Amino acid sequence: MDDFLAARSQMALSLGFHIIFSCIGMVMPFFMAVSHYKWLKTNDEVYKNLTKAWSKGVAIFFATGAVSGTMLSFELGLLWPKFMEHAGPIFGMPFSLEGTAFFIEAIALGFFLYGWNKLNKWFHWFTGMVVGVSGLASGILVVAANAWMNSPAGFDFVNGQYLNVDPIQAMFNKAWFSQALHMCLAAFTATGFAVAGVHALMILRNQNKVFHLRAFKIAAVFACIGALLQPLSGDISAKDxxxxxxxxxxxxxxLYKTEKPAPLLIGGIVNEKEQTVKGAIKIPGALSFLAHGDFKGEVKGLDQIPKNEQPPVAITHYAFQIMVGIGTLLAMISLVFFINLFRKKSFLEKTWLLKLFVFAIPLGYVALEAGWVVTEVGRQPWIIYGIMRTKDAVTPMPGIAYSFYIFSAIYISLSIVVTFLLYRQIKMVPVLYNNPTTETLNH
Structure with missing residues (x-):
């Protein structure tokens, strides 16, 4: 493995792990806050126990997210020094603000975890909300920095020099809103389906049904709202x-050739040498509409892009298909969930629906990872789109392959530890009722 490939692989591995830890850390505090609010309003001990159980999960992912995020910060300087030399002063503001949000999140989490029976009950709940809001702000700020790489702004590039730097314009670049919206909805959808699926599995196993049913409903509502809104944010992103x-x-x-109108491809096997796609379902004019809001609009193909500026097609196409396919499936599950919810049907009687949520446990994160592959691989060969190529930003230091192997071992070990801690946490959920009545279960 050459150093350039090793550097890219290490960054991809680090981002792949961190994005899961950070998304869970961003979203679960809101689940926790809703459960806490319900306890304060109803004085139902089930919600109190649920809040405490979820808060331990939040603590676990806060710690792992902090570790993986810190490693990523070091990797930016170690692996891509040329990039940081020029880009750091331009898009450093969102990173510095993200650090501030992280500190606020850490302080608020400390207040929440150790504030039981010590703080005013509503102030205690408020600290939990601060954990969620600051965590979400951290995610948005990091995405703003990534969006700048896709849509560089806030400087003039003259004769290889970065002049007239405007950090505010750099942070609020043309891509930040669409990427942040899409990412936040993806985080709620993926984490919501994963959490709801775990609790659905516990219900199917007849374990602590009251506890897990309350948890399932909270997580599923967040997940399904996110899944139904995701196609709208996807449309905004596509047009952008x-x-x-x-x-x-x-x-x-x-799309190898410019077409007017351009069809939307569903599936298909890409042959990059022959520049063809075989076996795809074509929807005439649909790509033109998604890109320009006009079924007869022209969509630029790769034939109008210089070969040395074309991204890898097969990987980007397959990742996009996976993301859209899973997103469509989760949206369909969401519709079924809300139909049953509005009809006030008992989810305990809908074992097939619970099984769908169990099946969907990993799907949101698969779509999330696929979406980041589209974002990052689709930008190649640029690290700063249209300004700096990725190969020109990599470190000249030799031996990066060994760094990749070491970091791979660290992340795999970290994942094993997190999985063990979560498994133990789920197994330690207290038995709240021995023989709950149907009325209690449907509350």
Whole structure:
């Protein structure tokens, strides 16, 4: 493995793990806050126990997210020094603000975890909300920095020099809103389905049904709202990418030739040498509509992009198909869930629906990872789109392959530890009622 590939692989591995830890850390505090609010309003001990159980999960993922995030910060300087030398002063503001949000989150989490029976009950609940809001703000700020790489702004690039730096314009670049919206909804959807699926599994196993049913409903509502809103944010993102990064859109849809109107491809096997896609279902004019809001609009293909500026097509296309396919499936499950919820049907009688949520436990995170592959691989060969190539930003230091192996071992070990801690936490959920009545279960 050469050093350039090792550096890219290490960064991809680090981001792949961190994105899961950070998304759970961003979203679960809101589940915790809702449960806590319900306890304060109803004085139901089930909600209190649920809040405490979820708070321990939040603490676990806060710690792992902090570790993996810190490692990523070091990797940016170690692996991509040329990038940080020029880009650091431009998009450093969202990173510094993210650090502030992280400190607020840490302080608020400390107040919440150790504030039981010590703080005013509503102030205690408020500290839990602060954990969620500051965590969400951290995620948005990091995404703003990534969006800048896709849509560089806030400087003039003249004769290889970065002049007239405006950090505010850099942070609020043209891509930040669409990427932040899409990412936040993806985090709520993925984490919501994972948490709801775990509790659905416990219900199917007839373990602590009252506890797990309350938890399932809270997580499932968040997940399903996110899943139903995700296609709308996806449409915003698609139209944005069509304007700013036509090469990425062409790779997402494996559109080798400019077409007017352009069809939307569903599935298909990409042959990059022959520049063809076999076995795909074509929806005439649909890509033109998604990109421009016009079924007859022209969509630029890869034939209008210089070969040395074209991203890898097969990986980008397959990742995009996986993301959209899973997103569509989760949206369909969400519709079924809300139909049953509005009809006030007991989920205990809908074992098939609970099994769907169990099946969906990993799907949200698979779609999340696929979406980041589309974002990052689809931007290649640029690390700063249209300004700096990725190969020009990598460190000249030799032996990066060994660093990749070491970091791989660290992240795998960290994942094993987190899995063990979560498994033990789930097994330690107290038995709240021995023989709950049907009325109690449906409360």
């Amino acid at each position: 990418v069509a304007k700013r990064q036509p090469a990425k859109l062409a790779a997402m849809e494996a």
